[in-house]
Amino acid sequence: MIKIIISGAAAAALFATPAMAEVKTVADQGFSTLHAADVLAKPEDVWKRLLAPKDWWNPAHSWSGSTDGFYIDPQAGGCFCELFQEKDKDGKLSTKGSVEHMRVIFSQPAKVLRMQGSLGPLQAEAATGTLTIAMEPLKDGAGTRVSFSYVVGGYMRFKTADIGPAVDAVLREQFDRMIKPLGKVIGNDTSETPDEGKKAGPKASSKADPKKAVKKPDLDAAVDATEPEPKVGKPEKVEADDAESTDQPE
Numbered sequence: 001m002i003k004i005i006i007s008g009a010a011a012a013a014l015f016a017t018p019a020m021a022e023v024k025t026v027a028d029q030g031f032s033t034l035h036a037a038d039v040l041a042k043p044e045d046v047w048k049r050l051l052a053p054k055d056w057w058n059p060a061h062s063w064s065g066s067t068d069g070f071y072i073d074p075q076a077g078g079c080f081c082e083l084f085q086e087k088d089k090d091g092k093l094s095t096k097g098s099v100e101h102m103r104v105i106f107s108q109p110a111k112v113l114r115m116q117g118s119l120g121p122l123q124a125e126a127a128t129g130t131l132t133i134a135m136e137p138l139k140d141g142a143g144t145r146v147s148f149s150y151v152v153g154g155y156m157r158f159k160t161a162d163i164g165p166a167v168d169a170v171l172r173e174q175f176d177r178m179i180k181p182l183g184k185v186i187g188n189d190t191s192e193t194p195d196e197g198k199k200a201g202p203k204a205s206s207k208a209d210p211k212k213a214v215k216k217p218d219l220d221a222a223v224d225a226t227e228p229e230p231k232v233g234k235p236e237k238v239e240a241d242d243a244e245s246t247d248q249p250e
Helices: 002-015 043-050 120-124 160-182 219-224
Strands: 021-027 030-039 070-072 079-087 093-108 112-116 126-137 144-155
Touching (some): 021 160, 030 160, 043 144, 043 160, 120 126, 120 160, 144 160
Antiparallel strands (some): 021 030, 030 144, 070 079, 079 093, 093 112, 126 144
């Protein structure tokens, strides 16, 4: 019964609409993004590619500057982690630290991988996100619809209107890098939104107006705009314990 509910929900929520890439919702308490596209590969091949993040994650969005130490353990409680690795003078590789990007909470091979965690600068905030990566065979058997759905909520010092599009842009990049070698890609075009099919008056001029050009969200700028941490005041005086007291806390 659980399997049916999960599969049905994933299909209805992620695959009922055309392939797209966009920030779906933005509110004071969080935001959500969706990236989806059709590829020629089978779900099993998509799954195999997904579990090798060192091959597709952009090193520019790592903590160590390299993806050599990236891995995903695809079981509940498993880690999507990054190892900080260094070579000594003899060329021997050793681990000098690590960071958890996300933790697996649901794993169904070649179907769904769901992880929780705060990606990038969100890790320093009191917010968390849930990333659902789904793979659905196309009806004609010619490929797979792949999607990244990331929902973020909680307290953060960022303005969600700024950080939402920035995180969405970075996540889109990782999505595109993951699916690139999987065959012809259909969808994930930010120029197409669900509302474009509606009649919206006269057709706009084909000449682009540079003054109205849409700026690419800048994650670094959004992070820099974060309010600085409040200054810590003078600590309160702590009374010494009374050594003669025999009272024990309840």
